[in-house]
Amino acid sequence: GESVGLHLPTLSVQEGDNSIINCAYSNSASDYFIWYKQESGKGPQFIIDIRSNMDKRQGQRVTVLLNKTVKHLSLQIAATQPGDSAVYFCAETANDYKLSFGAGTTVTVRA
């Protein structure tokens, strides 16, 4: 993944509001996408994934949307909480052995 166009490196959101984090990916052959959350001093934590045969997938308070036409991925977090403050990365893979990560978006939740 890489960060172009709609990607914002930082996002400040009021507690309780919904957050939307965007990611543009570069490889049209990518068929598996993952969102990770990384808190300071920790490794990336799996949030949600989606395969290329889907365009939407929901988890607990999170939704991932995939638009293959424009190679765009988004993560929506409902009712953002202080514990959601972290760096969020999108990652893609084209059915090979490696994940390619985007630049990351730092989310700060305001009380």
Added chain:
Amino acid sequence: ETGVTQSPTHLIKTRGQQVTLRCSSQSGHNTVSWYQQALGQGPQFIFQYYREEENGRGNFPPRFSGLQFPNYSSELNVNALELDDSALYLCASSTTGATDTQYFGPGTRLTVL
């Protein structure tokens, strides 16, 4: 927590030295991938090990090498350390398959002086 463990947590070395980092995969996982994360950037793929064999490699020089053991734990070795090798080194484990979810450990913070 993922069940992936890494040691040591932090490490300080000087330029030219060699370092070995260790990773224990999550129970049931037979694939380990290593990533380098420089400050403020996303992780960059170094290589992956599956059943004790290197299964793929990113754009890193040969002085980055690895091993996987029969219990699926893994080591990352870096020779002739350079200042730019200072980073967080992450390992991730997964089950067989290229598109199986990779679960990350907490990382080893390497500082090269």
